Amino acid sequence: MNRMLKWAGYGLAGVAATAVVVAGGAMAASQVMFRGPVVKPAVRMAAATDAQAAARGYRIATVHGCVDCHGGNLQGRMFDDIPHVARLYAPNLTLAVAKQSDADLDRAIRHGVRADGRPLWVMPSSTFAHLTDGETADLIAYLRTLRPAGAPQPQSQLGPVGRIGILIGQFKSEPTIIRAHENPALPDLGPQYAKGRDVARACVECHGPALKGGDGVLKTPDLTVAAAYDLPDFERLLRTGVAAGGREVGLMSASSRIRFGALTSDEITALHEYLKARAASVVAAAETKPLPKS
Numbered sequence: 467m468n469r470m471l472k473w474a475g476y477g478l479a480g481v482a483a484t485a486v487v488v489a490g491g492a493m494a495a496s497q498v499m500f501r502g503p504v505v506k507p508a509v510r511m512a513a514a515t516d517a518q519a520a521a522r523g524y525r526i527a528t529v530h531g532c533v534d535c536h537g538g539n540l541q542g543r544m545f546d547d548i549p550h551v552a553r554l555y556a557p558n559l560t561l562a563v564a565k566q567s568d569a570d571l572d573r574a575i576r577h578g579v580r581a582d583g584r585p586l587w588v589m590p591s592s593t594f595a596h597l598t599d600g601e602t603a604d605l606i607a608y609l610r611t612l613r614p615a616g617a618p619q620p621q622s623q624l625g626p627v628g629r630i631g632i633l634i635g636q637f638k639s640e641p642t643i644i645r646a647h648e649n650p651a652l653p654d655l656g657p658q659y660a661k662g663r664d665v666a667r668a669c670v671e672c673h674g675p676a677l678k679g680g681d682g683v684l685k686t687p688d689l690t691v692a693a694a695y696d697l698p699d700f701e702r703l704l705r706t707g708v709a710a711g712g713r714e715v716g717l718m719s720a721s722s723r724i725r726f727g728a729l730t731s732d733e734i735t736a737l738h739e740y741l742k743a744r745a746a747s748v749v750a751a752a753e754t755k756p757l758p759k760s
Contacts, residue, residue, distance in 0.1 A: 496629035503583035504641050511572035513610050514603040523608025526601055528728045529668050530594065532559075534721060540609075541616035550625040554588055557619050560612040571606050578640025585639035588622065590671045592640050592649035597667075649675050655743045662740025665733050668725070672717065677744065686717075692738065693745035700738045704729060 513519070527533060527540075535556040537543045542558035563571065570581040578591030597605070624632070631637040643649055652663050652670070666677065669689060674680050677689040692700065699710045704726040707719030729737070 496624065496632045499632050499639075500587065500624060500629075501584055504579055504585045504639070506579050506583050507573060507577045509569050509572045509577070511568045511599070511602060511606065513568050513606040514600070515607070519604045519607035520611050521608075522601075523604040523606065525728055526597070526605045527608055529665075529725055530597075531590070531668070531671055531721070531725055533724055535589075538724075539616070540612060542619035544619075548625075548628075550627040551631070552625055552628040553623045555619040555622050556589075558616050559609060560614050560616060561618060563609045563612055564614045568606050571609065572602055575602060575605065578644060585641045587637070587639050589640060592643040592675075593667070593670045595644055595649055596651055596670075652677065653744060653747070655740065655747060659736075659740045659743050661733070662736035662738070662743075665729065665737040666740055672721070677741075689741050690745040690748055692741035695738070697735060697738055701731065701734045704734055704737075 514523070532540065535543075535545045536559050537556070540559040542556045544553065544555050546552070546554040548554075566574075566581045573579045574581070574586060574589065574591065576591060576595045576597060578586040578589065580586060594602075628637065638646075638648075649670075652666055653676070654660075654663065669677060672680075672686045673689050674686070679686045679688040695703070695710060703709050703715075703718070704722050706727075707714070707722040709715045709719070726734075
């Protein structure tokens, strides 16, 4: 019996050792994927220099959510802590901008690649990829007005679930998403909705590249729901965060107060019209889709 227990112990020790090796290999592989370098795209970008550029850039930074993650002063912060998945820090942009060229900033903003060649994972570069050259030049002009202040933020940290998610492809870096064209432009519903379509780019980060919502951590709704709002209620939601019926609607309420109050009434009207047109096109497509055979 003692001999059997001894050999069983050797077997369990072997299994444990194998598990440690596998776990160590998985950790190393996920670390390489998370921190390893990627090809730096060749870009040419220069900050806009006209008198109104920084003001336009500030508005872009507000509406498109830079202040959501990096904080109102853009000095960075821990913006999410998901147990066993990741602890996420947005860097101090006032320090980062001072060390980077305009091209470096463009690579990070629209291509998801850091100045040192590492990929970005949470920064929504795949969304910002649809900013025009002019918008990006304005945004960089605004960032150039920031004076270095505050302390550097820690690096984001991966938990075991986050590492597994990277290994199985559930969590993807921004360059990977962009290369795979998983960030298509929003549907073009005609020139009359072009302005609203431009504004709707600010909705993509949470509601997905086709505005269909998501079942991930955020669990955001398909924006066909916007068709149920009349314009006054829709504008109140975007300006105050208060939804129809006087309701608070989680992240949308918080984002509205931080970001969408910067939109003009004309922009909110154009966005509402675009989202209603999109909802109508979704309904029309569903009505013409053949029923499955029984």
